[in-house]
Amino acid sequence: MTTHHPREFPIILMTGTPGTGKSTHAQYLASVTSTSECKFEHINVSELVKEKGFHEGWDEEWKSWVMDEDKLLDYLEVLLNPPSGPAPTGFIIDHHSPSLFPERWIDLAVVYTCPNDILYQRLADRGYEQNKITENVTAEIMQTVLEETRESYAEEIVVVLESSGVVEGEMEGNVERVQGWVERWIEEGAGKGHEGVEDREEREEREG
Numbered sequence: 377m378t379t380h381h382p383r384e385f386p387i388i389l390m391t392g393t394p395g396t397g398k399s400t401h402a403q404y405l406a407s408v409t410s411t412s413e414c415k416f417e418h419i420n421v422s423e424l425v426k427e428k429g430f431h432e433g434w435d436e437e438w439k440s441w442v443m444d445e446d447k448l449l450d451y452l453e454v455l456l457n458p459p460s461g462p463a464p465t466g467f468i469i470d471h472h473s474p475s476l477f478p479e480r481w482i483d484l485a486v487v488y489t490c491p492n493d494i495l496y497q498r499l500a501d502r503g504y505e506q507n508k509i510t511e512n513v514t515a516e517i518m519q520t521v522l523e524e525t526r527e528s529y530a531e532e533i534v535v536v537l538e539s540s541g542v543v544e545g546e547m548e549g550n551v552e553r554v555q556g557w558v559e560r561w562i563e564e565g566a567g568k569g570h571e572g573v574e575d576r577e578e579r580e581e582r583e584g
């Protein structure tokens with residue numbers, strides 16, 4: 377059986393180690409497209425979890441909410457794929473854990489990276505405790521999020537962008553690249569021929 381979730385506008389995952397620049401890019405893309413045909417709703421997943429109470433309490437050691445994944449995913453499923461028909465906007469899902477989301481949701485997965493020394497400083501400026509800084513900088517060195525993204529999505533939809541903050545016009549250039557991709561996606565009617573999860577299973581079976 378084939379499940380299609382036709383979409384008019386794409387869903388972009390913006391991922392990367394905390395501090396690499398996901399939210400900054402997501403906000404910028406949402407603002408520069410706010411008057412265009414394809415607008416984007418920015419979903420900052422950590423904020424949403426906190427706001428809607430999609431968690432099982434506070435983890436004091438890691439100073440973060442323990443996410444209730446089922447509640448979060450049920451909520452997002454209806455928001456992203458409304459039963460009444462295609463959503464009126466595109467979406468940016470902003471989160472550091474790319475494997476959390478079903479493959480069928482994501483049309484483009486952008487992984488932000490940042491030089492380790494700059495990332496260290498950004499996290500220290502945020503007031504993160506040393507254990508959290510070390511964990512995140514180590515993850516960035518090991519390219520953990522990039523690996524996880526490559527394991528979760530098809531190679532052709534994964535894009536890696538640097539967000540060092542020291543190159544002039546870097547963010548604007550990054551966002552222009554994403555906008556170019558969005559235009560092609562819409563022109564090609566990619567949302568209508570969208571491959572659902574069952575399609576993927578059929579394809580994988582065929583390909584062995």
Ligand SMILES: Nc1ncnc2c1ncn2[C@@H]1O[C@H](COP(=O)(O)OP(=O)(O)O)[C@@H](O)[C@H]1O
Pocket residue numbers: 392393394395396397398399400401498539540541542546547
């Ligand atoms: N390209 C960039 N240029 C300037 N500052 C940046 C850039 N990318 C990130 N930053 C800064 O780094 C910090 C972390 O960025 P943020 O977008 O909050 O990261 P994330 O959402 O990945 O946790 C912010 O203070 C932001 O202003």
